[in-house]
Amino acid sequence: MEFLRVRQEEAVGIIELYRPKVLNALNIPLMGELVSELERMERDDTIRAIVLTGNERAFAAGADIQEMAEEDAISMLVKDQFAQWDRMNQITKPxxxxxxxxxxxxxxELMMHCDLIVASETTQIGQPEINLGVMPGAGGTQRLTKLIGKIRAMEMLLTGEPISATEALHFGLVNRVVPVEFYLSEAIDLAHNIAAKPPVAARMIKKSVQIAQDTTLAEGLSYERNAFYLLFASADQKEGMKAFMEKRPADFKGK
Structure with a gap:
C-alpha cells in the first residue's frame, strides 16, 4: 500500500493515513486503499476493533483539491468517487x-464515519468547502447536523470556520480530548477495551445505533428488539451470563 501504514496489536487493527507531505489529503487512490483495508479487517476474525488515525499535524486536511480543480459536473458524476465512501458504511466492526x-x-467527514473519536488538544475540526465555492459531498451536511444539531452545523458549514477540540467535546462531536502525546495510545486502549467484549453483540449494537440515526423510533425499536432476541442464539451470550453468575471474567469467542 502506498498511502497507508497498517499494523495489528492483538485484536486491534490500526490504520494510519500516510500522505504526510500534503497533510493526508484524501485522494481517490488513498480512499481506495483505505476501504479495501477496512474490508480486509472486516473479514479477519482475529481483529475485533479498528483504529483509524493520521499523524499529530493532521488526521486529514481535506480532499485533494488538485485532483478535482479541473473537473466538471459530468466527469464528477461519472467518476462517482463517493461510492468508495458508501462501502465504509458496511463495516460492522467498531x-x-x-x-x-x-x-x-x-x-x-471521514472522522464522522467512525464510531468513536479520541481527539488531541491540538485538533481543529471544520468543513471549509464553502471557501472553495462548493459544499461537503461525503456526508458533511447530513452527519454533522445529526451529531451537533442544525444551528451549530449551519455556523460551521456557512462560515467554514473550524472548531477546537474543546468545543467539539462540548458539542458531542468527539468522545475524549487528551494531550497530543496520548491521543493515539488512548484510542488504542479504548479499542482494546471494546475488542475484549463479545464481538457479535458489538456488531449488533453498532448497527442498531446506525439505524437509530437513519430511521424512525419505531423502526429502530423493532430492529433492537429482534437483535436482542437473536443474541440469545450466540455462544457468547451463554458464556457471558454463565461467567457473571460464576463471578469470573468471560471468555468471548465471537460465536
Whole structure:
C-alpha cells in the first residue's frame, strides 16, 4: 500500500493515513486503499476493533483539491468517487478515530464515519468547502447536523470556520480530548477495551445505533428488539451470563 501504514496489536487493527507531505489529503487512490483495508479487517476474525488515525499535524486536511480543480459536473458524476465512501458504511466492526491537528473537509467527514473519536488538544475540526465555492459531498451536511444539531452545523458549514477540540467535546462531536502525546495510545486502549467484549453483540449494537440515526423510533425499536432476541442464539451470550453468575471474567469467542 502506498498511502497507508497498517499494523495489528492483538485484536486491534490500526490504520494510519500516510500522505504526510500534503497533510493526508484524501485522494481517490488513498480512499481506495483505505476501504479495501477496512474490508480486509472486516473479514479477519482475529481483529475485533479498528483504529483509524493520521499523524499529530493532521488526521486529514481535506480532499485533494488538485485532483478535482479541473473537473466538471459530468466527469464528477461519472467518476462517482463517493461510492468508495458508501462501502465504509458496511463495516460492522467498531472503528475508533484517533485525530489530531487538521480535521477538515473530507477529513471531518471521514472522522464522522467512525464510531468513536479520541481527539488531541491540538485538533481543529471544520468543513471549509464553502471557501472553495462548493459544499461537503461525503456526508458533511447530513452527519454533522445529526451529531451537533442544525444551528451549530449551519455556523460551521456557512462560515467554514473550524472548531477546537474543546468545543467539539462540548458539542458531542468527539468522545475524549487528551494531550497530543496520548491521543493515539488512548484510542488504542479504548479499542482494546471494546475488542475484549463479545464481538457479535458489538456488531449488533453498532448497527442498531446506525439505524437509530437513519430511521424512525419505531423502526429502530423493532430492529433492537429482534437483535436482542437473536443474541440469545450466540455462544457468547451463554458464556457471558454463565461467567457473571460464576463471578469470573468471560471468555468471548465471537460465536
Amino acid at each position: 472503528i475508533i478515530a484517533a485525530v489530531s491537528g487538521y480535521v477538515l473537509g473530507g477529513g471531518c
